[in-house]
Amino acid sequence: MDTPYMNSRSPPPLQHPKPTHPAYPPPEPPHTPGRSSASSPYSQTGRLSMEADGYTRYSSPPVGVEQHHHQQPFHGTPQQQQQQQQQASTSGYAPQGVSGQMGGSAHARGFGAAGPNAPMGYDTSGFGAWPGMNDATAQMGVQFGRSAVAAGHDYVEKNLSRYLPLPLVKTCFSVTNSYVLRKLRLVLFPWRHKPWSRQVRRGAEHGGVDGWMAPRDDINAPDLYIPTMALVTYTLLAALARGLQSRFKPEVLGESISSAILVVILEFLLVKLGCYFLDVRGGGGASGVELLAYGGYKFVGIVATVIASLLQLGSAVQFAVFFYTFCANAFFLLRSLKYVLLPDRSSAMSDVASAPSLSHGQRARRVQFLFGVAVSQALWMWWLSRV
Amino acid sequence: MFYLGHIFYVALLFTNAIAILSEDRFLARIGWSSRGTPATNSGFGNDPSYDAAYGGGEGVSMKTKAINLIGAVRTLMRLPLIVANVVVIFYEILLG
Numbered sequence A: 001m002d003t004p005y006m007n008s009r010s011p012p013p014l015q016h017p018k019p020t021h022p023a024y025p026p027p028e029p030p031h032t033p034g035r036s037s038a039s040s041p042y043s044q045t046g047r048l049s050m051e052a053d054g055y056t057r058y059s060s061p062p063v064g065v066e067q068h069h070h071q072q073p074f075h076g077t078p079q080q081q082q083q084q085q086q087q088a089s090t091s092g093y094a095p096q097g098v099s100g101q102m103g104g105s106a107h108a109r110g111f112g113a114a115g116p117n118a119p120m121g122y123d124t125s126g127f128g129a130w131p132g133m134n135d136a137t138a139q140m141g142v143q144f145g146r147s148a149v150a151a152g153h154d155y156v157e158k159n160l161s162r163y164l165p166l167p168l169v170k171t172c173f174s175v176t177n178s179y180v181l182r183k184l185r186l187v188l189f190p191w192r193h194k195p196w197s198r199q200v201r202r203g204a205e206h207g208g209v210d211g212w213m214a215p216r217d218d219i220n221a222p223d224l225y226i227p228t229m230a231l232v233t234y235t236l237l238a239a240l241a242r243g244l245q246s247r248f249k250p251e252v253l254g255e256s257i258s259s260a261i262l263v264v265i266l267e268f269l270l271v272k273l274g275c276y277f278l279d280v281r282g283g284g285g286a287s288g289v290e291l292l293a294y295g296g297y298k299f300v301g302i303v304a305t306v307i308a309s310l311l312q313l314g315s316a317v318q319f320a321v322f323f324y325t326f327c328a329n330a331f332f333l334l335r336s337l338k339y340v341l342l343p344d345r346s347s348a349m350s351d352v353a354s355a356p357s358l359s360h361g362q363r364a365r366r367v368q369f370l371f372g373v374a375v376s377q378a379l380w381m382w383w384l385s386r387v
Numbered sequence B: 001m002f003y004l005g006h007i008f009y010v011a012l013l014f015t016n017a018i019a020i021l022s023e024d025r026f027l028a029r030i031g032w033s034s035r036g037t038p039a040t041n042s043g044f045g046n047d048p049s050y051d052a053a054y055g056g057g058e059g060v061s062m063k064t065k066a067i068n069l070i071g072a073v074r075t076l077m078r079l080p081l082i083v084a085n086v087v088v089i090f091y092e093i094l095l096g
Helices: A004-008 A033-052 A054-059 A064-070 A077-091 A095-113 A117-161 A168-170 A178-186 A225-244 A251-277 A281-285 A287-297 A298-310 A316-335 A362-384 B004-019 B024-029 B048-056 B064-078 B078-095
Strands: A200-202 A207-211
Touching: A178 A225, A178 A298, A178 A316, A207 A316, A225 A251, A225 A287, A225 A298, A251 A287, A251 A362, A251 B004, A251 B064, A281 B064, A287 A298, A298 A316, A298 A362, A316 A362, B004 B064, B004 B078, B064 B078
Parallel strands: none
Antiparallel strands: A200 A207
């Protein structure tokens, strides 16, 4: 009745950082079993000194049977002895102060209560040491598992936010009517636009750089609204053009949007590969979402070309519209991707990691790559505007 | 024309093509082996030239970057490629 309670108490939950202290040596039995006749006065003195501090608890030997025989006449002493043994066996690696206090209280409880049925208490406590060990290891396992689960959760969160940056996507969709109109005009007539640099958003409290401004506040910020709407419009217009030629099938929708998405993905991969080969760190401040947005602005020109071809104005006008939209889009991309590939000007977005060490050859290569990206718009736009 | 499934097939085949490049028989013969380069063979960052090569950003040529990319694809995409190939093969057998 009392011994299970005592056994549940004697491996206290404070002992569970056991394996983290391997520096404490396991308790040494102070006397051999051959000297077991002298163990009774020793344990008496040990018990007395144990009341002061719990250090001499470790002096109890693992020779409990002989001590049991010797100390059977003493009232309650075997209980104390097995208590000592249990402490010595369970808390072999424990920090001594903690286990000393806890074991001291448990010993005082067992000394008063479980005296007469000492052998039974000995047996049950001998078994009780094993649930004590299992409890400690189970707690340690639970703690380890919890930390592992937390680490896995953090890993998933970090990678999910890295590969699918939801706040960035939400920022890219925060547009206004005036922004959309101005941005469309900028994409189609980018020649006279003057400040091409994006504005940074300052942190409220310390004035540090806190990312780029949202598109609703900055005309130069890339958004995803116009590319998405232009993509859908292109798909519907391609289907309409097929319908006007009375060649419409329902597969036309899937084909046109698949080829459009293929173009977007290919260009995105090309730009990412170029950034890797040209050693542009982290896209130079632009994420993949913004690269997708920049790649999607070509659909505005494609839509204009398709509309010009729908109006049946002749192939010369159609080609002129295509050429003009290509030039405008290429110029727009040259100006906009410049801060991605050439972050060398001392902009407020302090990307100092890659900015200062840009040699002449590297800069020339980046300019060539930027020019190649801008010129390759002709290929994509020509392929997509043939509906 | 193209569909999204075809885009996936094209990406899968290209990744297969990168991952299937033999280290001994092909890449070492054209001098693109990742074993000869000390910066890529250093393991987990115990070579100080690793940090010098990747922290400075100047001394890494495009060839080294391409070798690193091939090695990364071969190492990282092995298991996903096995799974994706098995899935696509069964899909094509059953429904194609």
